[in-house]
Amino acid sequence: MAETTAHDIAVEAPAEADTGQSVSSRLGLGFWLSVVWLIIVAGLALLAPWLPIADPNETAVGGRLEGPRSGLWFGSDATGRDVFSLTIWGARISLLVGFIAILVGFLVGGTLGILSGYFRGRFDSIVSFIFVTLLSFPALILAILITTLLGRTVFWVALSLGILAIAPVGRLARAQTLVFAERDFVTAARVLGASHRRIIVHELLPNVVIPMSALALLGMGIAVVAEGTLAFLGISVEDGLSWGKQIFLAASRRSELQDGPHAAFFPIGVVFLTVLSLNYAGDRLREVFDAKELVL
Amino acid sequence: MVGIGTEHLRDADDAILRVEDLVVEFSVDGGTLRAVAGVSFDVQAGETLSIVGESGCGKSTTAKAVIHLEEPADGVVTFGDAELSALTGAELREVRRELQMIFQDPISSLNPRRAVRDIIQEPAHIWEMEELWGDEEIDEMMTEVGIDPQYGDRRPYQFSGGQCQRISIARALVLNPKVLIADEPVSALDVSVQAQILNLLDDLKSDFQLTLLFISHDLAVVRNISDRVVVMYLGRVAEIGDADSLFDNPSHPYTRTLLAAVPGSGLEADDSISGELPSPLNPPTGCRFHTRCPYATEICISEVPVFTQQDPDHWVACHHPQ
Amino acid sequence: MSLLDVEDLAVTFNTPDGPVYAVSNVSFSVKKGEALGIVGESGSGKSVTVKSLMGLLPRTADITGTAEFDGVNLFNLPSDRKKHFYGVDVAMVFQNPMTSLNPVKRIGSQLTEGMRYHTGISSSDANARAVELLDLVRIPDASDRLAQYPHELSGGMRQRVVIAMALANDPALLIADEPTTALDVTVQRDILDLLDSLRADLDMGLVLITHDLGVVHDRTDNIVVMYGGRVMELAPTNDVFADMEHPYTEALYQSIPNMSLPRGTRLNPIPGSPPDLSVTPVGCPFAPRCTYAIDRCSSEIPPLFDGGARADHYYACFVPQGSAGES
Numbered sequence: 001m002a003e004t005t006a007h008d009i010a011v012e013a014p015a016e017a018d019t020g021q022s023v024s025s026r027l028g029l030g031f032w033l034s035v036v037w038l039i040i041v042a043g044l045a046l047l048a049p050w051l052p053i054a055d056p057n058e059t060a061v062g063g064r065l066e067g068p069r070s071g072l073w074f075g076s077d078a079t080g081r082d083v084f085s086l087t088i089w090g091a092r093i094s095l096l097v098g099f100i101a102i103l104v105g106f107l108v109g110g111t112l113g114i115l116s117g118y119f120r121g122r123f124d125s126i127v128s129f130i131f132v133t134l135l136s137f138p139a140l141i142l143a144i145l146i147t148t149l150l151g152r153t154v155f156w157v158a159l160s161l162g163i164l165a166i167a168p169v170g171r172l173a174r175a176q177t178l179v180f181a182e183r184d185f186v187t188a189a190r191v192l193g194a195s196h197r198r199i200i201v202h203e204l205l206p207n208v209v210i211p212m213s214a215l216a217l218l219g220m221g222i223a224v225v226a227e228g229t230l231a232f233l234g235i236s237v238e239d240g241l242s243w244g245k246q247i248f249l250a251a252s253r254r255s256e257l258q259d260g261p262h263a264a265f266f267p268i269g270v271v272f273l274t275v276l277s278l279n280y281a282g283d284r285l286r287e288v289f290d291a292k293e294l295v296l
Numbered sequence: 297m298v299g300i301g302t303e304h305l306r307d308a309d310d311a312i313l314r315v316e317d318l319v320v321e322f323s324v325d326g327g328t329l330r331a332v333a334g335v336s337f338d339v340q341a342g343e344t345l346s347i348v349g350e351s352g353c354g355k356s357t358t359a360k361a362v363i364h365l366e367e368p369a370d371g372v373v374t375f376g377d378a379e380l381s382a383l384t385g386a387e388l389r390e391v392r393r394e395l396q397m398i399f400q401d402p403i404s405s406l407n408p409r410r411a412v413r414d415i416i417q418e419p420a421h422i423w424e425m426e427e428l429w430g431d432e433e434i435d436e437m438m439t440e441v442g443i444d445p446q447y448g449d450r451r452p453y454q455f456s457g458g459q460c461q462r463i464s465i466a467r468a469l470v471l472n473p474k475v476l477i478a479d480e481p482v483s484a485l486d487v488s489v490q491a492q493i494l495n496l497l498d499d500l501k502s503d504f505q506l507t508l509l510f511i512s513h514d515l516a517v518v519r520n521i522s523d524r525v526v527v528m529y530l531g532r533v534a535e536i537g538d539a540d541s542l543f544d545n546p547s548h549p550y551t552r553t554l555l556a557a558v559p560g561s562g563l564e565a566d567d568s569i570s571g572e573l574p575s576p577l578n579p580p581t582g583c584r585f586h587t588r589c590p591y592a593t594e595i596c597i598s599e600v601p602v603f604t605q606q607d608p609d610h611w612v613a614c615h616h617p618q
Numbered sequence: 619m620s621l622l623d624v625e626d627l628a629v630t631f632n633t634p635d636g637p638v639y640a641v642s643n644v645s646f647s648v649k650k651g652e653a654l655g656i657v658g659e660s661g662s663g664k665s666v667t668v669k670s671l672m673g674l675l676p677r678t679a680d681i682t683g684t685a686e687f688d689g690v691n692l693f694n695l696p697s698d699r700k701k702h703f704y705g706v707d708v709a710m711v712f713q714n715p716m717t718s719l720n721p722v723k724r725i726g727s728q729l730t731e732g733m734r735y736h737t738g739i740s741s742s743d744a745n746a747r748a749v750e751l752l753d754l755v756r757i758p759d760a761s762d763r764l765a766q767y768p769h770e771l772s773g774g775m776r777q778r779v780v781i782a783m784a785l786a787n788d789p790a791l792l793i794a795d796e797p798t799t800a801l802d803v804t805v806q807r808d809i810l811d812l813l814d815s816l817r818a819d820l821d822m823g824l825v826l827i828t829h830d831l832g833v834v835h836d837r838t839d840n841i842v843v844m845y846g847g848r849v850m851e852l853a854p855t856n857d858v859f860a861d862m863e864h865p866y867t868e869a870l871y872q873s874i875p876n877m878s879l880p881r882g883t884r885l886n887p888i889p890g891s892p893p894d895l896s897v898t899p900v901g902c903p904f905a906p907r908c909t910y911a912i913d914r915c916s917s918e919i920p921p922l923f924d925g926g927a928r929a930d931h932y933y934a935c936f937v938p939q940g941s942a943g944e945s
Contacts, residue, residue, distance in 0.1 A: 488873045489659075491886060492887035519877050520879070540881065573772060
């Protein structure tokens, strides 16, 4: 602070000392445990074809409804398939559906929400009307319509869930944009001559993206569970066994559930831990960044 | 003509910024709110002109309308040779480079997610002048406003309000503006820091050949920095003129009231006013101040006062100037 | 005898980033019918101090020291006494009148609610009392106001209503936290004059918290000047203005623009920024910004000295600038 300018003011350091506490340590152990779990599950799912695990379609890996043992960690199901291998392959479908669904919600809903919050006026009225319409449309009927008309592939199932995500994501993006568009730094950018595009990308997006990511994690959890519901109704992905379908098959006949509950229990446990991790990570992310906002 | 005369304006050739009969309206529930009702003033290069008044008088709206952040409903704003309302969007954007603004809330003025160096460099990015404003030049600018450049990577929330205001000022100066509009730039700051920013503005005025349009409710601050003062009440100019003449010889009863409220002004409380600020939705007829004025008579209710000259450069819009 | 005696008050907030030392070693007292001004800038600890007295701090706040009101320590108040203490014996007026009032309730019911809760008087008696209170705070046409909503009143009138609410149960002590900061200059003086005359008429103790030395100048008996969570100077108001011992008090006074000086007069700001309260204090919090600081100032926390020209003039400084420094 000894250095002075041409004027009588000293050159100053920030008022607040760096506490040395990074964002990562504020997020806490639970957040990082969740992230580790999600990375393991996603990693296994991605690498499934190259992993030294049984072919999920091979029916005679173990006996029928054989309990867990070494080499057959999750046991086998009613047709003798390796439940561990099924769960990993199921993750491929379930996570992909969840990811695509939330990507659709994010891209469409987020874009519409930010634009309508920024430009306001007529465009905002129209977009807000679309959101309300989407929210009031019966979710199940929409999903049934799309999958029966267009086909029960990963893409169409994910899309039908993604359409449902558009309105909640969009409304959050709009609300957040409204808050930040009122701030003087947006007005300052206008006065400086920034284009609308530049204001949206450089001023608004960095502020809106954090609460949106938190919602995306929560939303992906919801999508994974929703896919399971569709599977129970028999309108989810046709080829392959998603987590939902796997659980449905293992739990559909009462006798099977009684004789070999592990065939349903293991995939349920994995789904539970995965959705819990997604929710917890999303919550922590929101809390930590909201708290940081409070300082402002 | 909506306003109350333009005789008080000086020669148009000398003015860097000239505002004639400016009107700004907002549509609200229950009608049209005329926040600024025919305001005229001019600013000469190198001058500091302050607009002073209480909340709701239209001073901030006037400032925003001058750079067309609010679209004026009527009136002419001339900056140099350009008449702002006649410009296309692209032309306006170009002209506004020389007409920059800083705001009241220093923390809200800065994007919380960007590093301060990046914030100050933003105008250079917008106008693709990165080669003119490299890291070295930005460091110099930071030093100029009193922020240690080694902390350029920090975020705004790690700086105090006063420091944030300096960062805002640095950002505005990157475009090398001719006129800096400062909308209550120190009212959100602590007293001890206010003086830092006011001194800084004073220094930068000479270093960057700035003309300052200063919006404030604080008469002591205005007294200290202004060459010329506009007193506004309920969307109209009550009194305008050379700062010394206006403060030494306040003529409008409203100006006298404002001054009497400041400790050490020498004016006494018998100039104090009664009643409340009337609704700008339904302003009083005649002189808008007549409902609260101790000197009001019949004519004040029926007739809008026009400017009369008090001193060579001191005009008042009052039927009974004191 | 003292109405309120605060001894060695310290408030520390435990945040995820570590402790924040908001208030340390604060002591002062208020007598009946007396006005005390607490002056300080943002981060000085003035608001935290009064919030701790009013029991308004969050649980993360760690409060030590004592605050005795009529011989009872406020920090150990049993919860059944609490509800008949705040709003009855001690009342508070906040900075922003709009946030102190419920926007969807009529003035009348907001005024009578507290009264009826605390004293259980009948609704017609409460209404009569409400009119009386509005008269007391000089609101014209008081009886017509009971049916109005807060948004129908101007800012100054709203603050008067808030003051009337605070007075409803005849408090012995009124705490006003920046009561005029949100108001226009022409209204500010009226409200301050009102508080001053109410204090005299009702023989209340008044604590006036402000960032503005000008506000406390004519209207308080004693002043506490706070900085960085500590008391810098504590003395009868006249003595402070006649003889500023602490360099911070002097610097704060000097930094205010003065109407009587010609335009363009260079201002005297205090260099630097307010202290970071998350750092464990080792010296005088003002030392880094102080022109007179000596080595000792940054290594040792100065205690409160009683050494002004007159008795009861306390200052926390090793290099006092007033008459104490000269002797």
